[in-house]
Amino acid sequence: MIIFNKIDEIKLYLRKQQNAGQTIGFVPTMGYLHEGHQSLIRKAAEENDITVVSIFVNPTQFGPSEDLAKYPRDLKRDEIKAKEAGAHIIFHPDDKEMYPEGYKTYIEVEELSDVLCGASRKGHFKGVATVVAKLFNIVHPDKAYFGQKDAQQALVIKQMVKDLNMDTEIVVCPIIREEDGLAKSSRNVYLSEDERKRSLVLSKSLRRAQELIEQGITDAKIIRSEIVGMIEKENVIIDYVEIVSADTLKQVDKIEGKILIALAVKVGNTRLIDNIILER
Amino acid sequence: MIIFNKIDEIKLYLRKQQNAGQTIGFVPTMGYLHEGHQSLIRKAAEENDITVVSIFVNPTQFGPSEDLAKYPRDLKRDEIKAKEAGAHIIFHPDDKEMYPEGYKTYIEVEELSDVLCGASRKGHFKGVATVVAKLFNIVHPDKAYFGQKDAQQALVIKQMVKDLNMDTEIVVCPIIREEDGLAKSSRNVYLSEDERKRSLVLSKSLRRAQELIEQGITDAKIIRSEIVGMIEKENVIIDYVEIVSADTLKQVDKIEGKILIALAVKVGNTRLIDNIILER
Numbered sequence: 001m002i003i004f005n006k007i008d009e010i011k012l013y014l015r016k017q018q019n020a021g022q023t024i025g026f027v028p029t030m031g032y033l034h035e036g037h038q039s040l041i042r043k044a045a046e047e048n049d050i051t052v053v054s055i056f057v058n059p060t061q062f063g064p065s066e067d068l069a070k071y072p073r074d075l076k077r078d079e080i081k082a083k084e085a086g087a088h089i090i091f092h093p094d095d096k097e098m099y100p101e102g103y104k105t106y107i108e109v110e111e112l113s114d115v116l117c118g119a120s121r122k123g124h125f126k127g128v129a130t131v132v133a134k135l136f137n138i139v140h141p142d143k144a145y146f147g148q149k150d151a152q153q154a155l156v157i158k159q160m161v162k163d164l165n166m167d168t169e170i171v172v173c174p175i176i177r178e179e180d181g182l183a184k185s186s187r188n189v190y191l192s193e194d195e196r197k198r199s200l201v202l203s204k205s206l207r208r209a210q211e212l213i214e215q216g217i218t219d220a221k222i223i224r225s226e227i228v229g230m231i232e233k234e235n236v237i238i239d240y241v242e243i244v245s246a247d248t249l250k251q252v253d254k255i256e257g258k259i260l261i262a263l264a265v266k267v268g269n270t271r272l273i274d275n276i277i278l279e280r
Numbered sequence: 281m282i283i284f285n286k287i288d289e290i291k292l293y294l295r296k297q298q299n300a301g302q303t304i305g306f307v308p309t310m311g312y313l314h315e316g317h318q319s320l321i322r323k324a325a326e327e328n329d330i331t332v333v334s335i336f337v338n339p340t341q342f343g344p345s346e347d348l349a350k351y352p353r354d355l356k357r358d359e360i361k362a363k364e365a366g367a368h369i370i371f372h373p374d375d376k377e378m379y380p381e382g383y384k385t386y387i388e389v390e391e392l393s394d395v396l397c398g399a400s401r402k403g404h405f406k407g408v409a410t411v412v413a414k415l416f417n418i419v420h421p422d423k424a425y426f427g428q429k430d431a432q433q434a435l436v437i438k439q440m441v442k443d444l445n446m447d448t449e450i451v452v453c454p455i456i457r458e459e460d461g462l463a464k465s466s467r468n469v470y471l472s473e474d475e476r477k478r479s480l481v482l483s484k485s486l487r488r489a490q491e492l493i494e495q496g497i498t499d500a501k502i503i504r505s506e507i508v509g510m511i512e513k514e515n516v517i518i519d520y521v522e523i524v525s526a527d528t529l530k531q532v533d534k535i536e537g538k539i540l541i542a543l544a545v546k547v548g549n550t551r552l553i554d555n556i557i558l559e560r
Contacts, residue, residue: 007445104390105409105443111384129385130444137445163385164410165287165417 001083003090007098007138010091014052014139022049026141026168027087028132031055032072032186036176038085040145043173045086052139053082054091056098060106061127072189091139098134106130109156109163115249116152116262117273120239125156132157133164141168149175149183151260151275155249175274177203183274190270198234199267202274205230209261213278218255231265239264239271246277255280281363283370287378287418290371294332294419302329306421306448307367308412311335312352312466316456318365320425323453325366332419333362334371336378340386341407352469371419378414386410389436389443395529396432396542397553400519405436412437413444421448429455429463431540431555435529455554457483463554470550478514479547482554485510489541493558498535511545519544519551526557535560 004010014024025048027040037053044051055078062068075092082090106126112118113125136144146154154172161170176184181203182196191199205227212223220243227241244251246260255278262275284290294304305324309317317333324331335358342348355372362370386406392398393405416424426434434452441450456464461483462476471479485507492503500523507521524531526540535558542555 011445011447103443104392105387105440106390107385107387109385134443134445137447160385163383163414164387165291165414167291167417 001079001088001090003079003092005091005093005097007093010052010089011138013089014050017050018140023142024048024139025051026054026135026139026144027051028054028056028135028144028146030057030071030186031078032074032189033078033081034176034184034186034188036147036149036184038081039176040147040173041082041085041087043171044143044145045088047143047171048141050089051087052089052091052141053087054093054135054139055082056091056093056131056135058098058127058131059095060099060130061124063121063123066121067187072186091135098131107133107160107164109159112152112156112159112249116240116242116244117264118152120264125153128153129156129160133160133166136161136166136168143169143171145171145173147175148172148277149185149273149275151246151262151277152249155247181207183272185272187270187272191267195267195270198236199272201231201234201236202263202265202272206261206263206274206276210276210278213255213280218280220251220253220255223255223261227261227263231263237266239266281359281368281370283359283372285372285374285377287373290332290369291418293369294330297330298420303422304328304419305331306334306415306419306424307331308334308336308415308424308426310337310351310466311358312354312469313358313361314456314464314466314468316427316429316464318361319456320427320453321362321365321367323451324423324425325368327423327451330369331367332369332371332421333367334373334415334419335362336371336373336411336415338378338407338411339375340379340410341404343401343403346401347467352466371415378411387413387440387444389439392432392436392439392529395524396520396522397544398432400544405433408433409436409440413440413446416441416446416448423449423451425451425453427455428452428557429465429553429555431526431542431557432529435527461487463552465552467550467552471547475547475550478516479552481511481514481516482543482545482552486541486543486554486556490556490558493535493560498560500531500533500535503535503541507541507543511543517546519546 025044029037057071107129108126118125158170209223241263243261246258258279264273305328307320337351387409388406398405438450489503521543523541526538538559544553
């Protein structure tokens with residue numbers, strides 16, 4: 001496995017491979033890799049000649065009061081996990097390499113960026129769209145892999161790629177969960193034992209919502225209050241619980257077509273998200 | 281010469297050429313080509329295997345009260361002028377092709393976009409940056425050619441390409457003028473005979489500024505009031521007359537290093553710009 005820190009060097013290397021006809025699969029990450037990331041890397045390695053994983057804790061997608069400084073980092077561990085899953089190349093630039101002095105350009109995907117996580121994390125998706133566009137321009141991937149856990153992120157990136165006429169195909173892969181149902185996340189390491197237990201209500205409430213919908217309940221208000229009730233019982237603070245169209249992220253009153261139930265909470269100091277896509 | 285209207289079709293064609301090792305020079309225009317554009321096309325044809333000219337009057341760079349609807353268009357004439365200058369391919373999409381329903385993504389080059397023309401034309405450079413990024417993603421040019429007449433545009437594009445790690449080299453070519461000094465512009469056709477004469481004050485005042493600087497005057501205020509005085513005498517309405525650093529577009533007090541003297545005026549209903557770059 002080769003590790004690149006410099007944009008010019010990885011560009012030069014990958015362009016040579018591409019000119020020789022090699023296809024490139026790309027998994028952009030913020031590191032501290034878990035089985036969710038590994039499932040993306042495995043899929044990329046299956047579908048492409050060369051698999052590139054980027055590890056970059058992107059400062060422009062963190063708000064001033066968020067956990068940028070303490071976001072977990074462990075490059076040695078990441079190297080092992082990436083290699084294990086089939087990665088050939090790690091791209092691990094530092095902040096100065098990605099945002100040199102005088103940096104000025106940002107990408108905004110309007111509407112999709114202002115709701116759900118974008119409402120409470122102002123500028124978050126602007127940072128995400130910008131860094132992903134930069135990474136795509138560096139790597140020129142044929143396919144890039146994103147987790148369904150960040151449902152809104154996947155939608156924002158898909159929209160950007162379509163709007164800006166980029167050549168990369170976006171592949172969205174299922175949420176990987178712990179055995180007890182908690183969605184895998186680098187932030188799970190922040191949780192105390194008690195918080196870890198209370199966090200189970202996220203996936204439980206989504207499964208309960210699914211049950212209710214399968215039983216024929218179509219009123220989004222009823223579904224939403226069931227979820228809210230379950231979460232509040234666990235003393236978990238709700239950021240949002242939203243039932244929206246899975247394509248437009250606009251709120252729906254009736255469960256119909258392809259819908260996304262998405263939630264974000266704070267368990268202690270840790271922000272967790274989870275979601276489910278249902279079709280009816 | 282081949283004319284493409286569809287993004288997918290020109291992409292497919294150009295990718296084949298690129299895979300076969302052909303280099304691509306690109307001249308993005310809003311059509312109504314004049315000798316300024318032709319000088320860019322000629323340069324592109326000299327330096328690349330294939331020269332692509334886009335003709336697209338980009339709605340997102342016009343303000344609501346600007347001249348989008350009446351902007352001059354003449355594709356047949358443009359085809360002849362482009363071919364004459366050495367173009368191989370014209371890309372001429374319609375609005376729906378470039379901004380289909382549900383379009384949401386915009387690129388902002390901060391700071392550089394808010395001054396000079398960006399101060400009076402809100403959102404103009406957001407539209408410019410966005411459409412140029414789209415065109416670059418469609419064409420994948422090795423080199424793209426812009427006129428120095430739109431000095432701020434050239435700077436905004438250069439910054440975007442650098443920030444977003446795009447592979448295209450930006451080549452900025454000198455202003456082409458009429459024999460009497462008026463900078464060539466598609467908008468010159470709007471001018472009445474009398475307005476055409478009064479417009480000469482733009483280039484004259486810039487030449488006068490250059491003289492004064494060559495005589496050793498370094499106080500930007502003095503230079504600026506000389507220009508303003510000359511323009512006002514011609515009954516021409518000033519939007520701005522600015523003396524700024526040619527790299528940062530920040531105002532300077534003293535003529536030192538590489539400076540840009542840029543001006544925008546209204547002659548009757550027609551907005552005209554001109555500029556000069558000086559080094560001291």
